[in-house]
Amino acid sequence: MELELAQVDITTFEVDAIVNAANHSLLGGGGVDGAIHRRGGKAILAECKQIRADRYPDGLPTGESVATTGGDLPARHVIHTVGPTWAKTKDKSDLLASCYRTSLAVADEIGARTLAYPLVSAGVYRWPKDDAVRIAAATLRATPTRVERVTLVLFDAATYELAREVLAATE
Secondary structure, eight states, X not given: XXXXXXXXXXXXXXXXXXXXXXXXXXXXXXXXXXXXXXXXXXXXXXXXXXXHHHTOTTOOOTTOEEEEEOTTSSSSEEEEEEOOOOBTTBOOHHHHHHHHHHHHHHHHHHTOOEEEEOOTTSSTTOOOHHHHHHHHHHHHHHSOXXXXXXXXXXXXXXXXXXXXXXXXXXX
16 A cells, blocks of 8 residues: 655545544534535535434444545545544553554445545544554554555644654654
């Protein structure tokens, strides 16, 4: 798999699927989640409500992933995953890695070959960005998949530069 970085608006990225750093409710929120729901339109929310009704009445568990339509987005699909909140006193890195593994499995199920990821849990869930990049890269590189290209989409120039440095050090 090819792993690359980009600093763009993930909702405008043309790939088979974008990954949404969702919350448990799957009903939209702030940050990337809110932007995807706003830009993608009502079809995404409708599918998320159906997933809640049929499969996850208590919400999508942390580390798990599900797919919906891409709605009005350039991407055909959105893969929603719930990242863990960072805690100084408890190592939840296995849950963060699970977000990447399960989203790759969902991508394989729906036939997606190109994916765009935000830096899961590194926003309002406060995961240290350098560690989030390391976990993402290590998990993406180690997980068997038919996905051919993954782009980590970073929100700002400082995070992009940090991710570039971390990836260079882990290659």
